[in-house]
Amino acid sequence: TPVVEVKNVVKRFRRESGAVVNAIDDVSFEVPPGDFVVLLGPSGCGKTTLLRSIAGLETPDEGAISIGGRTVYSSAERIEVAPERRDISMIFQSYALWPHMTAFKNVAYPLQSRRGRKVAKDEVARRVRQALELVGVGDLEKQYPGQMSGGQQQRIALARALVSNDELVLFDEPLSNVDAKVREQLRFELVSMQRELGFSALFVTHDQTEAMELAHRIAVLDSGRIAQLGTPQEIYHRPATRYVARFIGAINEVVGTVAGVDGDGVVVDTPYGRFVGTTGGRRFAVGDRAAAMWRPERGLLTRDEPQTVNRWPGRVKAPLFVGSHTEYVVSVGTSETEVRLWSPRSDLVAADSAAWVSVHPDDVLVLP
Ligand code: ADP
Ligand code: MG
Known part of the structure; x- marks a missing residue:
């Protein structure tokens, strides 16, 4: 079974002016286990809305979403599972760490806040330390976010997303706030972590280089629709539309x-x-x-x-x-x-x- 299945999802917003925007316009795709899918497109094309709909932070108007074979949203069947019951992790552009908590506490948070799944205290400590080690900041356990660089904070946020061992991790432009050198390093590490841990990833970015480096498959979004879904090679060498051809790489x-x-x-x-x-x-x-x-x-x-x-x-x-x-x-x-x-x-x-x-x-x- 696919880790995520999105079927004919539509999400509309009403602007202040009264105009209606189809932020997601009949999108369907699947993420098989272990796949790293990047949603790529310019600002405003609907990437965040799609990710938030999968996470349950946004309610679509139409369609169906299942996670690990379980329907978490269906307009026809009137199903909507709460975000905290979807068994997914999410990491955002802003690090969104709790400023009053140490790195340890921040990373432990998802293990303690989840309903119905109490994790024993020493098990929490073991998993938090493991996650911090994994992202290369084992020594920052007792530090507060205010005492860290942007890159370090984003590593903590990454550890927090990985600590639950969820099968699916959603990333919303998590590297766009860190400087170029650190971003490159983190991309590289993310690829090997994903390979090692085997989670499936849905990663949003507007940066085509980032998409090419990370993705097993790229979904290019154009105004709320998937213009093309394929491997980086397919997208680069056989773009389906002029929009895709222009968006990936340079072209005459x-x-x-x-x-x-x-x-x-x-x-x-x-x-x-x-x-x-x-x-x-x-x-x-x-x-x-x-x-x-x-x-x-x-x-x-x-x-x-x-x-x-x-x-x-x-x-x-x-x-x-x-x-x-x-x-x-x-x-x-x-x-x-x-x-x-x-x-x-x-x-x-x-x-x-x-x-x-x-x-x-x-x-x-x-x-x-
Ligand atoms: P992206 O993440 O690709 O930049 P978004 O998903 O944030 O795009 O936005 C897609 C479209 O939906 C944009 O036109 C945006 O203005 C609109 N939109 C997003 N959220 C809201 C909202 N809460 N209210 C009204 N319009 C919204
Ligand atoms: Mg966005």
């Missing part, structure tokens, strides 16, 4: 008109030239509007004209050396179209000189 996008279709191959005429690309199994007809999209790292820059399809003369604007690669901005054709491409080489072409841009047809995805 040129809109034009379909001029020919042959199986999986498709020809698109655009303001800066003809593109040969792949449909990824979608159906197109001649005359359709379509976007040719390709990743900057798949483009090639050469001084001499390459003997391939998908080649355009251009002018290199600014080569930006960023260490691992160099980012070239190239204006192409007579139009003011700019394309970006990344190369491991920094010495290909000087700024403001002529060059050829090319990209292999397999690397051009054509999307409606």
Whole structure:
């Protein structure tokens, strides 16, 4: 049985103005045991509302939610299980620690506050110390939150979320308040903790790098709907929509008109030239509007004209050396179209000189 099953959940809010927002708009998905699912999308797309609905902190308007095979919410059956009876842990962006309690007491809190499940005192102490050790702050047991750095506080919050040993842990942007270095470290540790402990995770973020690093699967949210659910590789290489393609990684996008279709191959005429690309199994007809999209790292820059399809003369604007690669901005054709491409080489072409841009047809995805 899936650890979480969300079926056709809808949640509407009424704004002050009276306008109704579909914060969650018919969302369905499952999280199998041990899976790490990241809900990814820009601010306001409904991530927090979805997580709070699963936790029981928000009541949906429609649909059903089950946790570990047990229905915890159903609009049709009029079921709504209280948050503290859902057997899940949750960790938020703000550390939400009790300021008047030591780290030990904060972490022990969920074990003592749960109804109907008294944990013996020495068992509490054992589990709290284990959780603190696990997140690397065993030595902070007696400290108060005010005496700790942000990163340390978030480790305590993490220990508190893990101490109950729940099968499901919900994370709402827990790393967005810690600084970049600590965030990277915590991500890395979170991945190995999850692997070690085996809990299932539903992790909300607006940060695509974070999503790629953490997720077994990513659900990209667009205005309350799931635009695509897939592995990081699927989402990156085979985005279902232009929205997904733009949201994950950098991409060049040129809109034009379909001029020919042959199986999986498709020809698109655009303001800066003809593109040969792949449909990824979608159906197109001649005359359709379509976007040719390709990743900057798949483009090639050469001084001499390459003997391939998908080649355009251009002018290199600014080569930006960023260490691992160099980012070239190239204006192409007579139009003011700019394309970006990344190369491991920094010495290909000087700024403001002529060059050829090319990209292999397999690397051009054509999307409606
Ligand atoms: P995210 O976490 O992705 O930033 P939220 O789930 O917080 O998005 O919000 C989704 C949408 O629902 C937004 O348009 C937001 O303004 C609206 N919303 C969230 N909570 C409320 C509320 N309590 N009352 C009215 N509107 C809300
Ligand atoms: Mg949010």
